[in-house]
Amino acid sequence: MAIPNSKQELIDAIDGSYAKLLQELAQVPPSLARAPVLEGHVKGTRMSVCDLLAYLLGWNVLVLHWHAQLRDGRRIEDIAFPAEGFTWNALGKLAQRFYADYAELGMDALLQRLDVAKNQLLALVEAHDDAQLYGQPWYTHYTMGRMIQFNTSSPYANARTRLRAWRKTR
Template sequence: MAVPQNKQELISAINLNFEKLIKELNSIPADLAEEKTMNGHVKGTQMSVCNLASYLLGWNELVLKWLEKDAARQVIDFPESGFKWNELGKLAQKFYGDYEGLEFSSLLEKLTDAKKKIVQIIENKDNHELYEQAWHAQWSMGRMIQFNTSSPYSNARIRLRKWLKMQRQAQ
C-alpha cells in the first residue's frame, strides 16, 4: 500500500492493516502466544506473540499520548520521556514490561481499543492539521501517526506470518 497522503488514505491504511493483523493475531492459540520463539525487536533476542502485541499497544498508547498532549498544547517529548529515537530497542523492552501479565485476549482488546481511539481522533482533524504542516521535525502529524500505527501493523503481520510458517514446519 502506498504511503498515505491525506486523512482518508491514513484512516484506510490504519483500518486495512489492522484488520489483516488482528485476524492473524486472533488465530493464535493463547498458550502458543506466550512462547518466546519469535525474533525480538532487539537483535539476538526472542519474543512472544504477546510481546509483539505489547509492542504495538505501547506504540498506539504513545501516539494517543502525543495527540492528547498536542490537543492540550503541551510539549511532546518524542518518542517518549527518557528515550531517544536511537533507543527504540529499549523502548520495545519497556512496552513488553508494561503489559506483562496481561492475558493475550486482553492485550488484543486493548490494542483494538487504542486503534479505535486513534482513528476517532484522526476523524476529528482536518487534512491541513494532519498533512499540511510539520509536527515533529519535518514530519507531519499524519505521517507520524502512520509511522507508528499502520506501518508497524503491516510489519508485525509479516513477522507473525513468518513465525507461523516456522511453527508449522517445526511440527
Template sequence: MAVPTNKDELLEAINSSFDKLNKGLHDVPLSAVDQCSLEGHVKGTQISAANLVAYLVGWNELVLKWLDRDAAGEPFDLPETGYKWNELGRLAQKFYRDYEDVPFPQLIERLARAKARIVSLIEARSDHDLYGRPWYGKWTMGRMIQFNSSSPYANARGRLRKWLKAMGASSNS
C-alpha cells in the first residue's frame, strides 16, 4: 500500500491494515498467546502474541496521548517521556510489562478501541491539519499517525502470519 498523503488515504490504510491484522489475531489459539516464539522488536529476542498486541496497544495509546495533548495545547514528548527515538526497544519492553496482566481477548478489545478513537480523531481533522504542515520536525501529523498505527499493524500481521504458519495453525488473514 502506498504511503497515505491525505485524510481519506490515511483512514483507508488504518482501517484496511487493522482489519487484516484483527482477523489474524482471532486465529491465535488461546493456548499459545503467551508462547515466546515470535520475532521480537529487539534484534535477537522472541516475544509472545500477547506481547505483540501489547506493543500495538502501547503505540496506539501513545498516539492518542499526543493528539489529546496537542488538541489541548499542552506539551508532550515524542516518542514518550523518558524515551528517545533510539530507545524504542526499551519502550517496547515497557509496553510488554504495562499490559502483561491483561488477558489476550481484552488486549485485542483495547487495541480495537484505541484504533477506533484514532480514526475518530482523524475524521475530526482536516486534510490541512493532517498533511498541510510539519507537526513534528519535518513530519506531518498524518505521517506520524501512520508511522505508529497502520505501518505497525501491517508489520504485526506479517509476523503473526509467519508464526501461525510455523505453528501449523490456520490463518485466514
C-alpha cells in the first residue's frame, strides 16, 4: 500500500489495513491466542497473538496520549516521545511493556479495546484537515499524518503479515 499523503488516504489506509487484520485474526483458534507462537518484538523472544494485539493497542493508545497532552496545553517539545522512560532505539522494551500492560486481557477484550482506540484515532484524523495532517512537520521532520500512520495502518499491516506467515507454518 502506498504511503498516505492526504486525510482521505490515511483514513482509507487505517480502515483497510484494520479490516484485513481482523480477517486474519478471525482465523486464530482461541486455544492458541495466548500461546507464544510468533516472533517477538525483541530479538530471540516469542509472543502470543494476544501480545501482538497488546502491542497494537499500546501504540494506538500512546498516539492518543500524545494528542491529549497537546489538547491539555503541553508543547510538543515537552512530550516524551515515544513514551516516558523509553527511547526510539529501545522499542522492544516498550513492546514488552505493552504486553505486560494488557496481559490480563483475553483476545476478545483486546480486540474490543483496539477497535475503540482505532475509532478514536479515526475521529482524531477527521478533526484535522490535509494541511494540519500533512502540511508541516509535527514531530521532528514527520507530519502528524505520518506519525499516525506509523502507529496504525503500518503496524496493522505488519501484524497481518506475521499472522499469515505463522498460519502457513501450522
